[in-house]
Amino acid sequence: MFGDMMGMMGKLKETQQKVEDTKKRLDTVLIDEAxxxxxxxxTLTANRTIKSIQVDDSLLNDKEELEDYLILTLNKAIEKATSVNEAELAAVAKEGMPDIPGMDMFK
Structure with missing residues (x-):
């Protein structure tokens, strides 16, 4: 019984490390939106850190138009990045779930 518990704890610790490694890797995954x-x-990372914003000169003449563009485009980019982030982290977490009787509903 204790051997199983120690094995599960080891697997959980290993999964936790994989999750942390995945989070670091997601800092290098770039999402482009226009x-x-x-x-x-x-351009932002899959961890939702903005890396660059390129604005056409024509948008600099109208503050409200630029604000609207920023809101719409940033929201689309954040939505994409969130999808990538959640999918990657869920895959790592699912892979690392120990086999606990009755808990197979999470797999």
Whole structure:
């Protein structure tokens, strides 16, 4: 019984390390998003850190238009990054789940 418990604890610790490694790797996964007309381009990591914003000069003449572009494009980029982030972390967590009787509903 204790051997099983120690094995599960070891597997959980290993999974925790894999999750941390995945989080670090997601800092290097870049998500690109652009407005529908290409006037605004945003790059962020899968951990949702903004890396660059490129703004077409035509947007600099209208503050409200630029703000609208930023809101729409940033939200789309964050949504994509969140999807990638959650999928990657869920895959690692699922892989590391120990075989606990009655808990197979999580697999």
């Amino acid at each position: 407005s529908s007309d290409g006037k605004l381009k945003i």
